[in-house]
Amino acid sequence: MPEFRKDPLVGRWVVFAPERKQRPQEFGRLELPSTTKDAFAEGNERLTPPEVFAIRPAGLPANGPGWRVRVVPNRYPALRIEGTLDPEAVGFYDRMNGIGAHEVVIETPDSKKALEELPIEGVADVLTACKSRIADLMKDPRFRYLLVFKNVGPMAGASLSHAHSQLIAMPVTPLAVKEKLDSAKNYYDLKERSIFEDILHNELRTGERVVYQNHGFVVFCPFASRFPFELAIFPRRQSPDYHTADEHELVLLADAVKTALLRLNRALGKPDYNLILHTAPVRRPRKNYWTTIDADFRWHIEILPRLTGVAGLEFGTGFFINTTLPEEAAQFLRHMVNY
């Protein structure tokens, strides 16, 4: 059974998922271990747990071929869907059961295609699948926080090459997320404006870090990027919740994501990367710490190219050294054509 353990000094919860451990060289992997067969390819649907969501033509049966996007529970989940948290003290320390959801969004039936190589409709299907799963998992009263992320390449912690994202639903809000929400709230209290709106306004006004924009989204290199060629994608419309994005917004988001990834590929030669979708924690009708985030927090996407290993300084202190100014990266990416 996976478990959560709390670091008593920094208050950070860590998930222990010993069942995911394979051989020593696979320690720490977040992905399914690679097998000789591609379990995510069309025709191999029986090799995954039964699907929880799919986009396929009407009339075709579940767990068979013909799908465009498919969501399945992770066969080696970091968190388990069954059970209760049972938080308790263990001597000096705190633990609880590793309850949560851990799903895989298989982005295409094609073993060889990358997300950004799909047509806009294909990318939009993936974004729609994420929206649908988030909306569904939010209903589970045990879950407070949902996260979609995508690891591409070994430097980014991936071990499977078939295009996929992962979705995790957690019973706790991670400390770094809480701090981000607190910070956004403090800013709103002080200024009566959203910090996301202020950042967006500033970036559009100066333009020097903007890489791409369409009518729904702005892609830019953040002022204090941690990684060279780091990108942020902000929606123009205020909403804390990704699952409120409508069909048209998801098409525009697909356009922004595809453009961002294609340009990174051209600039850096298909770099390994992480993509992270930040959406607000689940708010319940009960009195809640985050009742104001409807105005002060905005869902957004981060893309972190992973060109080199992350060094001791960063893990020791949260302090990053970046060799590339975002203005230079943005200028380079701005002048690229998509294809």
Next chain:
Amino acid sequence: MPEFRKDPLVGRWVVFAPERKQRPQEFGRLELPSTTKDAFAEGNERLTPPEVFAIRPAGLPANGPGWRVRVVPNRYPALRIEGTLDPEAVGFYDRMNGIGAHEVVIETPDSKKALEELPIEGVADVLTACKSRIADLMKDPRFRYLLVFKNVGPMAGASLSHAHSQLIAMPVTPLAVKEKLDSAKNYYDLKERSIFEDILHNELRTGERVVYQNHGFVVFCPFASRFPFELAIFPRRQSPDYHTADEHELVLLADAVKTALLRLNRALGKPDYNLILHTAPVRRPRKNYWTTIDADFRWHIEILPRLTGVAGLEFGTGFFINTTLPEEAAQFLRHMVNY
């Protein structure tokens, strides 16, 4: 000129060091770029900037052979020693000049030897060099925080194989360090005991996560380890400041570090790793936020084996998934012989 930029949302300072950028595949590296010649080897002293510290027999000239440990400024520093901070607003954002020190501790004249392969006296020399440099740099009134770290192997962000550590002196205390200090202070205020003492006491009482101990130090796998086989080394004697360790303590620390690294090597086959020395920020006589850390904070060492890439989840949320329970890792390491 390097510069600090502050992320307006999370309050994190990032250092931009564009002079360190080489080719695209070297983006983000923290180390000196590798050359055909080993600039750190004995006889190549002219290939580094002039040394700021060395341990060599009396009578031998500086910047020549015969040394055991040598400290030099980083040829491609992330921070520059000359100048003033000049903090200022840039439109919506905050920046200041990248003032600080960035030095390299060359741990041995031998190109092929790893730190843990040195005799105890050799490891103690390295620890003494770090102490001496910290004590010296602390005197510079511009510096608030000093950090020693060691990156070994590409997964850990290293690009040079010659055994070395790095020392960075910074004009700001990183956010994660501040939070750790705050947390330690809050604990002390609540309990009137140091959290470090409580952790140490708890680990020694249960013993299940202890890997090794001598009369000065305890090596253990932390309860909420982020990485498989992560290790912490706590001194038994209370002190917030590494540079207060005396000669005997440094010999005992050398024994603990050497033992920890040799056992990791045997258990995991010479894994890449980061080693981080956490010492308290510099306290000045002036009224200061951290005046109480003499009792509530304790210097310590973290060793983070880097078996796989760090994935999107961790950078997105600070939330880690670990496949190895520290009790299992400790049991494995405890029953190993050193050589």
